[in-house]
Amino acid sequence: MVVLGIETSCDETAVALVDEARRVRAEAVLSQIADHAPYGGVVPEIAARAHLDHLDGLISRVMTQAGARFADLDAVAATAGPGLIGGLIVGTTMAKALAAATGKRFLAINHLEGHALSARLGADVEFPYLLLLVSGGHCQLLAVEGVGRYVRLGTTLDDAAGEAFDKTAKLLGLPFPGGPAVERAALGRNPARFPLPRPMRGRPGCDFSFSGLKTAVRHAVAALPPGPPMAADVGDLCAAFQQAVGDVMVDRTANALAMFRARHGEPTTLVAAGGVAANLYLRLRLEALASDKAVRLAVPPQKYCTDNGAMIAWAGIERLRVGLADDADAKPRPRWPLDPISSGAAPSVLPS
């Protein structure tokens, strides 16, 4: 089984060809970071324009690199949400057209499902497992029961973790995207100099909140001497921020493991995915937690933590294997919760 995966939900145009033996036969990613950097964040119209400019070229490049023909494909999979609607429209429309014209099946993939299943592309990870999904747009803890079966245990009440990194970076005059910049600046710095809050820590459940932390960073920046902040101040503040995020993440994930245990029995694997999972400091904190709780930590390779086409292709393979596919009139969905069960009003039930 061979599936072409297309990802255009944010600021990366990504394509990959993946087979059932978990081989990524070819892949290409075109980052638009430079296009958006002057604006300090992703501009939807700029993103939509760039996706259309580059997508078919990337598809051709991937097919050529893999030495594959469209006739060899079993399906074309594209991210259909959640994400920026302009990019989703370009990706799904071109994917549906390509699938229709080649007589192949089309799969409308939930971007979050792509992240959720990406750990299974690189390693033997059996269902069920606990997923910590942390990226620029998302911050959730989910029980992954199987393909298409996700139960959200907790989510952010305000900003996503990656957003908190971006906003902190902006406050400190660091470049966009903020995650890698904050991580670099924090390296070897003193996290104890600036006391920052740990929002939600010690509270029942496993929801997140980052707005208070962001406000505390803003106050700390405002209290610095006037003028551009000194590198030492920036570094210490980044280290303090990162440690606060790490403390919160460990606390919330520990609660989620308990919630998972109540629902599914003893968890064996904790999967961390999404761009923020590429942060090495946070990864070490999660390693320590996993070791403490006697579970295995699985983190996809860095290039499959950030947005990529391989995880979309792989989610397509997983769905095809259980007999799922979509029609040529599938609709892109800018909002598309992975777990319809807990997206309603009912709060998660949890042991405190």
Place this chain on the structure above:
Amino acid sequence: MATGQSEAIVPMALAVMSEAGLSFGNLDVIVATAGPGSFTGVRIGLAAARGFGLAHAVPVWGMRTTDAIAEVAREWLRGAESLLVVLECKRHELAAQRYDASGAPLDEPVLRAPEALAASHAADAVAGDGRGRLLRAFASAGRFARELDGADLPDAAALAALAARRLGAGENLLAPRPIYLRAPDVTRAEGVA
């Protein structure tokens, strides 16, 4: 179609191909409107066209929305009348382009307020879904043009026929890229170089 183009386009193309008894690999050329028009709508058409073309290495071209309308409206011109095609673009400005009596473009498309067009774009006849607003601006400016009301939006058959005629005459069409006529609405972030 106000919404739902991204859902409709592929099934619609499949239905047309099936009715014609053709497969995408039988096509010599695929042409899509490249704008001016709704940015999202233009991207949907071009993304579909480029996807269909990619499948069997069929060349894909773009064509101006205004040209497709002029192709229909020119039939109704009298004598040497000139034609102005004006299109709504979901904002105050209208997209506009002028043509001679044969349907050949006289200038490049522009995006301009109706009042400004009334000063800059004189023509004998007006077509396109923006003509109502333009004609009001014409009236305010003491200008007159004949209203042609049968070609408000581009017609896919006219588009294909025009593409065939131009390619047959050895002309190149446009690259299959959107004609936006306008930069994205963005402001630079404070404190970002």
